[in-house]
Amino acid sequence: MKLINRTTSHGHAEAFAAKVRIGIDVGGTFTDFIVFDVKTGELQRLKISSTPKNPSKAILDGLRLILRRLSPESIEFIVHASTIGSNLFLGQLGLRMPKTALITTKGFRDVLEIGRQRRPELYNVFFMKPKPLVPRRLRLVLNERIGPDGRVIVPLQEGEVHSIVKLLRSEKVESIAICLLHSYVNPVHERKAAEIIRKSYPEAYVVASHEVDPEYREYERTSTTVVNAVLMPILTRYTLELEEGMRRLGVKPRLLMMLSSGGVVSSRRVIKVPAATIESGPAAGVIAAAYLAKLKGFIRVLSFDMGGTTAKVCAITHGRPILTSEFEVGGRTHRGRLIRGSGYVVRYPHIDLAEVSAGGGTIAWVDEAGRLRVGPYSAGADPGPACYGRGGLEPTVTDANLVLGRISTVLAGGEIVLRPELAMKAIREGICKETGLDPIEAAYGIIKLANTEMARAMRIVTVERGLDPRRFTIIAFGGAGPMHVCELAEDLKVDSIIVPLAPGTFSALGLLLADYKYDLKLCLLKPLSKLDSEEVESLFRSLEDEGREALLSEGISEDRMVFIRYADLRYHKQAYELMIEVPSPLTSIDILRHRFIEKHKEVYGYAVDEEITLVNLRISAIGVMEKPKLRSSPGIERRPAEAKDYREVYFGEIHDWLKTPVYERNALKPGHLVEGPAVIEEYDSTTVIPPDWQCVVDEYSNLLLRKSR
Numbered sequence: 001m002k003l004i005n006r007t008t009s010h011g012h013a014e015a016f017a018a019k020v021r022i023g024i025d026v027g028g029t030f031t032d033f034i035v036f037d038v039k040t041g042e043l044q045r046l047k048i049s050s051t052p053k054n055p056s057k058a059i060l061d062g063l064r065l066i067l068r069r070l071s072p073e074s075i076e077f078i079v080h081a082s083t084i085g086s087n088l089f090l091g092q093l094g095l096r097m098p099k100t101a102l103i104t105t106k107g108f109r110d111v112l113e114i115g116r117q118r119r120p121e122l123y124n125v126f127f128m129k130p131k132p133l134v135p136r137r138l139r140l141v142l143n144e145r146i147g148p149d150g151r152v153i154v155p156l157q158e159g160e161v162h163s164i165v166k167l168l169r170s171e172k173v174e175s176i177a178i179c180l181l182h183s184y185v186n187p188v189h190e191r192k193a194a195e196i197i198r199k200s201y202p203e204a205y206v207v208a209s210h211e212v213d214p215e216y217r218e219y220e221r222t223s224t225t226v227v228n229a230v231l232m233p234i235l236t237r238y239t240l241e242l243e244e245g246m247r248r249l250g251v252k253p254r255l256l257m258m259l260s261s262g263g264v265v266s267s268r269r270v271i272k273v274p275a276a277t278i279e280s281g282p283a284a285g286v287i288a289a290a291y292l293a294k295l296k297g298f299i300r301v302l303s304f305d306m307g308g309t310t311a312k313v314c315a316i317t318h319g320r321p322i323l324t325s326e327f328e329v330g331g332r333t334h335r336g337r338l339i340r341g342s343g344y345v346v347r348y349p350h351i352d353l354a355e356v357s358a359g360g361g362t363i364a365w366v367d368e369a370g371r372l373r374v375g376p377y378s379a380g381a382d383p384g385p386a387c388y389g390r391g392g393l394e395p396t397v398t399d400a401n402l403v404l405g406r407i408s409t410v411l412a413g414g415e416i417v418l419r420p421e422l423a424m425k426a427i428r429e430g431i432c433k434e435t436g437l438d439p440i441e442a443a444y445g446i447i448k449l450a451n452t453e454m455a456r457a458m459r460i461v462t463v464e465r466g467l468d469p470r471r472f473t474i475i476a477f478g479g480a481g482p483m484h485v486c487e488l489a490e491d492l493k494v495d496s497i498i499v500p501l502a503p504g505t506f507s508a509l510g511l512l513l514a515d516y517k518y519d520l521k522l523c524l525l526k527p528l529s530k531l532d533s534e535e536v537e538s539l540f541r542s543l544e545d546e547g548r549e550a551l552l553s554e555g556i557s558e559d560r561m562v563f564i565r566y567a568d569l570r571y572h573k574q575a576y577e578l579m580i581e582v583p584s585p586l587t588s589i590d591i592l593r594h595r596f597i598e599k600h601k602e603v604y605g606y607a608v609d610e611e612i613t614l615v616n617l618r619i620s621a622i623g624v625m626e627k628p629k630l631r632s633s634p635g636i637e638r639r640p641a642e643a644k645d646y647r648e649v650y651f652g653e654i655h656d657w658l659k660t661p662v663y664e665r666n667a668l669k670p671g672h673l674v675e676g677p678a679v680i681e682e683y684d685s686t687t688v689i690p691p692d693w694q695c696v697v698d699e700y701s702n703l704l705l706r707k708s709r
Contacts, residue, residue: 020070021628022078023511024059025284026050028380029308029361030479031058032684034508035066036628038076043628045505047479047684048415052380055084056238060245072250079511081258084238085231085278085329098174098205098233101138102226103164103193105181109139111218112226118340130330130343133226138171140164142180142193148525150186161196169201176201177229179209179222184523187214205232212273213347215523215616220326223345224275227329231274239267260350261323262287263517263622266554276348278329281507283351286314286321288510289475292500294319295630295700300472301498302458303353304488305507306481308361308398309378311454314353315461315472322352322465325568325579349519349620354457358450360398360480361385364427364442366434372442374449386426387418395430397480399423400446403439404650405660406483406679407686440650451484455491469494477506482680482687486705490690497705501630504684509628516623518550521616527572528593528612537586539617540565547621556623566618569596572611578603579618632699636671641697643678651677651690658691665703672697675708 023034033046046065051057059080102112113132121127142161145154168176176197183190187210194208206229213224243255255267260279270277282305289303293316303314303321314321327350328343357375361384364374374397379385383392387399401407402423409418424439431442462469473496476485482499489497500506520543524531544563551561565584569592570577580595592614597607643661650657658677665682673696674680676689680703687703689695694708 019076020074021076021512022063022066023284023508024062024078024080025281025505025508025511026055026059026081026083027281027307027309027507028052028083028378029359029384030504031055031062032505032508033062033066034502034505034512035070036512038626041629041631043502043509045502045508045684047504049382049384050380052382055082056242056245059242060249063246063249063251067249067251072252075251075253077254077256078246078251079256079258079264079514080242081280081284081507081511082235082238082277083281084235085274097133098230099138099172100134100175100177100226100229101140101168101171101173102134102177102179102222102229103140103142104179104222105145106141106143108181108218109136109141112139112222115219115223115345120340133230133344134177138173140167142189144180144189146180146182146186146189148182148185150182152186152188156189156192158192158196161193162200165197165200168204173204174233175205175207175229177207177209177222177225179218179225181218182216183208183210184214184216184221205229205236207232212275215347215521216525220345220347224347227344227346228273228275231278232271235274235277236271239271243267258284258511258514259517260327260348261517261519261620262321262351262514263519263620264511264514264625265516265518269550269554273348275329275346278346278348279327279350282312282314282353282355284510284514285312285477285507286316286351286353286510287514288500288506289314289477290316290319290321291510291513291627292475292498292702293473296498296698296702298473300467302462302469302472302474302494304454304458304474304476304481304485305478306454306476306484307359307478308480309357309359309380310355311358311457311478311481312353312355313454313457313461314351315465315467317467322461323349324352325349352461354460356453356457358397358453359478360396360401362397362450363394364396364400364431364446364449365394366431370435372431372435372437372445372449374446375453385423387420387423388416389419389422393426393430395423395426395442395446397446397450399426400443401480401483403427403443404447405648405657406650406688408662408681444650444652447484447487451487451491454484455488458488458492473498475500477503477685479504479685482685482703484688486676486688486690486693489705490707495707497703499685499687499703499705501701502682502684503687504682512628515625516551516554516556518547518621519618520547520621521618523616524614526614528569528589528614531589531614533586533589533591536589536592536614536617540582540584540586540619543617543619544621547619551621551623554623560624562622562624564620564622566620567592567614568616568618570613570615571600571608572613574613577613577615630700633670633701634699636699638671638673638696641668641672641674647679649677649679649688655691668697668701668703670697670699670701 019038144156209225258280285305293301330343361379383390385396385398565582568577649660676693678689680687
């Protein structure tokens with residue numbers, strides 16, 4: 001393991017400046033670090049193997065290496081994307097589900113188990129719903145009642161709460177979720193119950209629904225509250241252990257964490273709403289891609305992140321990724337689509353992306369019918385692909401790329417040495433014996449199947465959203481993304497690709513490009529005809545005041561605050577609402593009506609003359625952070641690049657094996673032209689350029705790939 005250092009024009013390594021920021025992205029295979037020098041604008045990168053059973057170990061190991069080059073006092077802050085939440089619900093070894101209880105209103109004990117009528121397997125009569133996170137004996141009730149208008153119907157009896165606390169103590173419950181009926185309108189009973197429990201049972205973690213999801217729909221609110229309660233002890237312990245490990249290294253900066261929505265907040269805030277970080281890892285790469293799209297002036301881009309375990313795709317238009325307000329954690333996916341009803345509902349904003357099991361470590365196998373298959377299982381970081389020589393025996397996508405000559409035998413600056421003979425052996429024994437295929441045919445078949453899965457994910461976020469992929473530019477990153485992207489582009493008929501600088505650690509860069517963000521909401525459930533703009537404007541301002549206080553507590557000055565308003569609306573008695581952006585200030589209630597009608601036409605193709613209900617008001621309170629500025633070289637002159645080596649690379653049945661020039665990415669300067677076929681190698685990734693494609697290095701040292709004919 002070593003840190004890739006920047007050099008001066010004389011080739012000597014420079015020391016770090018007095019102030020740096022560090023982004024840390026924990027993946028299933030590698031943990032990536034980006035070090036940003038605030039004074040010079042230089043970015044440095046480090047890539048080490050992840051430690052899935054204890055993610056903080058890889059983080060601290062990496063920081064230990066980085067501290068060989070800088071003093072702990074020079075670190076301004078560290079931004080971290082956590083995977084521990086999703087790992088818990090996916091059943092990762094070494095993570096124990098804490099004992100959790102639910103307190104709810106009498107008569108609603110089984111809401112969590114009844115859920116919604118969503119059947120992931122419609123025709124499977126033996127289908128079983130996901131096991132409730134709280135067993136029935138720990139779902140306890142209070143004889144209280146608040147009406148839908150917020151009026152107290154049955155007062156809360158404090159003695160009942162004390163009796164429940166005694167029971168929970170005897171059961172040694174670690175975490176408690178409180179979700180009382182209609183508390184999104186009037187949380188008076190929830191507040192009192194939470195106050196009593198926190199005072200009389202201080203060692204337990206307590207989460208009240210009005211604190212984490214003040215919105216109607218009992219099942220979704222209950223599920224979100226319970227998921228937060230389950231995660232709170234785990235993420236709290238993880239964060240405290242990580243901070244303690246950092247302190248032992250002498251590092252005492254702010255620790256920020258990425259949210260699923262693409263913003264960051266301090267670690268002390270995250271542990272209050274841990275479910276908001278479940279999809280934080282994939283969000284980081286999308287934020288980096290959105291930043292690059294704005295920098296280059298692209299209106300429509302596809303963020304394509306292929307790492308060691310999965311590939312993730314997101315559509316970005318006008319510099320903004322698409323957000324959704326609900327997802328399911330611990331559920332199953334089928335070819336990039338989330339299978340509704342297979343997991344646990346969480347109601348937090350998150351970036352809408354499609355994810356497939358097609359990473360470098362994805363395992364290829366032969367099914368009972370003798371067909372070659374790829375995924376969904378991964379070799380991960382331990383033992384990793386067969387060619388790593390760490391005990392892995394099953395062939396993976398990385399093994400296939402190595403056999404086809406697409407990657408070198410040396411990765412990560414010499415830290416990982418690949419063994420082609422082990423890759424060939426795994427493919428022969430795992431695939432060829434069962435199928436009768438030639439090893440090269442088998443390896444290329446693995447690549448084509450992985451590409452098919454990833455192309456399907458790209459169609460999910462474009463074609464199935466009413467978008468034409470041919471009008472998009474693909475931003476390809478991750479350790480394996482640039483290796484596969486040209487073939488994917490040909491499948492989708494996309495003729496423009498960007499491979500950013502340091503693609504293998506690009507997601508970690510996204511952590512340093514994110515802004516502080518707080519998402520706040522208020523449930524109204526009132527007809528538009530009974531509201532006026534002054535009333536709604538006042539409610540928006542109260543939400544903004546709350547967001548302003550949160551940002552001030554993070555040290556954000558008011559001149560760096562931005563507030564974006566949204567509203568959820570639906571037709572009266574319609575099942576689901578649509579979210580629209582709202583101008584500030586709101587001068588007329590008709591603005592909401594007109595924007596909703598336009599949105600309804602866009603989504604459903606029609607609009608009707610019916611009463612419209614305003615369901616929720618939302619704001620995103622954003623604290624704009626200073627961004628790393630990528631260096632540019634304007635006025636570049638196009639000229640051919642010089643290859644460092646040549647090797648045989650397989651490009652499919654049409655082109656077969658070709659003697660292919662190999663280029664060193666660090667030697668490519670703005671204006672350099674590379675004609676395909678070619679391979680461009682760098683510390684954290686490899687770019688494969690097929691015949692009929694060409695590459696130009698732009699003013700920011702990105703690789704711009706286009707079809708040459």
